[in-house]
Amino acid sequence: MLKTWRFHGGLRLPAHKNLSAHRPIVNAELPKQLIYPLQQRPGVQLKATVAPGDTVLRGQIIADSDHFLATPLHAASSGTVKSIEDRIIPHPSGLSDPCIIIDTDGRDEALPPEPVEDYRLEPAATLRAKIRQAGIVGLGGAAFPTSIKLNPGPQRHIDTLILNGAECEPYITCDNVLMQAEPDAIVQGALILMHALQVGDGIIAVEDHMTEAFQALSAAIEQSRDRRLTVVKIPALYPTGGEKQLIRVVTGKETPSGGIPADVGVICQNVGTAAAVYNAICRGLPLTERVVTVTGQGVKQQQNMRARIGTPISDLINQCGGYQDSVERLIMGGPMMGFALPEDDIPIVKATNCILAAAGSEVATSKETRPCIRCGDCAKACPVDLLPQQLYWHSRAGNLEKCKEFSLFDCIECGCCEVVCPSQIPLVQYYRAAKSKTIAKAKEAEKAAIAKRRHDFLLERKAREQAERAERSRRKKEALAKLKAAETATEGAE
């Protein structure tokens, strides 16, 4: 048993995992229509590489971009591109954005897979390119491109790969069931990632209640006969699944504020991502499906489903027997950090780990907000050791300088402070608002600086031109005077 460390704060939350944890993964039906937002990751707009009317095959790239945080998007089944039109996308804003709509033809024809014969013979750059080409991003919820994480640069020495199997948010069990169902794919994926990173240590972290997953992974490691990989059980404490918290728990290292895990020699990947890497490299399959937990008291049958990316949520809910009358809120992600969706005609994307159809009794419906009584429970719960109460005062007062002084940008928005707050203050909202105000202000300042540079340049140019003109006219005058003098001299000589 490996030693584990602690981080400050955190919460033991009611897990609600039994709703879905002990049922096999159900293959979701092929939907009639697949929807692909061109913004799979907020702020990164892909360009469609197909046009309405085109026929596509499963695994065919339909959108890509040369933005460094972009990864290609693949059709999850065969069919015809119906249109590229604005639809509501899965984003906290609830706004519409262009989406590629594909009418599936039911034949589910795929491009021939192009597996790598032996990944151990391939250089890291080739594997990274292959992983990017397969459209793989972090499947834990953040959807950060895996190929970029695998390229930390020569100045950082990486010694450990951590596979994140700590599903710390309540309700979500997709990683847990995947670890039970496909431990070999995860272990092989981990070994590929370790090869690509050239690291000697691989740790798969699971929560202490995931006994079956732990056993399945241990057996798979045993079978792989690779002693560099170990499974470790860690306490189920929210938010242990947060990257920096997990690194702390598993290695005792603290990722510096504003830094990335690679700064302490660690790369973190979700277990689902590792399985996707295995599928891409060894089976030649791009990322077109994932396991999604459909759960909550608001849906008839809670279960984990292997669904095509692009499947509308309403399709999944229908296959789970539909909603209960008590359904109150539809959340993408978990109850702590997930965002509420305005409707269910929204597709799942690569980052969708959970669809939580919550009954009114499961979510906060009416908070009775009272003044802060400075009880300090928020500070006790904060996993980053911030002073949430001070941040609240300063963000409420709009004092962004003070917010920065109290490390606003170290806040991971995990929601612990808000859940324990007896005054039921929507703390995280205040922090989000203060963060966006700070970012907007910085952008504004940058714009102003550019404008000032331009203006200064203009003034400088004008002054230079004026000086040049003056110089020219002075020279002209001089030349003229010389000429005149010469003329006079000649005249005199004559």
Place this chain on the structure above:
Amino acid sequence: MKFSTVMSPHLQPVNSVDRVMLQVLLALIPGIAAMTWFFGIGVLINIALAVAVALLAEASILGLRGRPIGSTLKDLSAIVTAVLLAISLPVIAPWWITVVGVLFAIVIAKHLYGGLGYNPFNPAMAGYVLLLVSFPMQMTAWLAPIELGSAALNEVDWLKLIFLEQLPANIEFDAVTMATPLDSVRTQLGLGRSVPEIKTDSVFGLLAGKGWEWVAGGYLLGGLWLMWRKIIGWQIPVGLLLGLGLFASICYAIDNNQFAAPSFHLVAGATMLGAFFIATDPVTAATSVNGRLIYGLLIGSLVYVIRVWGGYPDAMAFAVLLGNLTAPAIDYFTRPRVFGQKA
């Protein structure tokens, strides 16, 4: 299907101010019960009067401030203030003492500073200090505990005593009142007696005063329950008792004729009430974990210093108000190191 969109976290909050205040009130029950047993039902009359005045004052001022009245009264904070003040008063305090104290606590110490959460000073202690400074005679006349043969007063006698300031014809005022143990140690030391001599007086029990020990035990019990329920942290009570105990032990070790034993100081007066119910008021205390320990230590030390060398026999109210003054500075200097940042 359409759904409402709300920002995360979606999980229900696990606690509420109303629940916190209710538990504080429940935790006061053993102490109040002991007080009633040893000193009579005057304490209950004081509590009822204080609560009524507090609710009325809070409602009026909320109205004046244009704030919601019903939902705010429900937070029980005014009742907590009223009860804490009422149990700090002498049980035979005339009605106007209670009324003036509560009005000052709620209207001036609490609402003129912005209401719940915004008051820099503990309202109950601000009210208490105002009374102590303004009406020293009424504030120091304590009833002798029942077991010392103080005359049995019936309900009507009590009401007459508090509201009309009349005692039954056959009872002399001086016959029912006596100095508190703390007061008596102080006065007697001034008369040149030593502590061991003084402790033989009838007012003293095993550790502190007769009856007083049980009252302190009641508050200790309630306080431990609050700690167990995680309504209060251990830092302030432990810090306070440690600060007071440490000072008392040192002085007692130096000269046990001139200084009372630490056990006496820990049990006498408002020590237990202050440690678990008054200094722990979150609004006016330091907030950081280490800060709270320092805050408790400071108040405990001040209690001892004022008791022994200051002008007042008990000092909890002054010590707490002085502690309140230092809370912002303590918080400033005890900020925890943020994860991933250098110390």
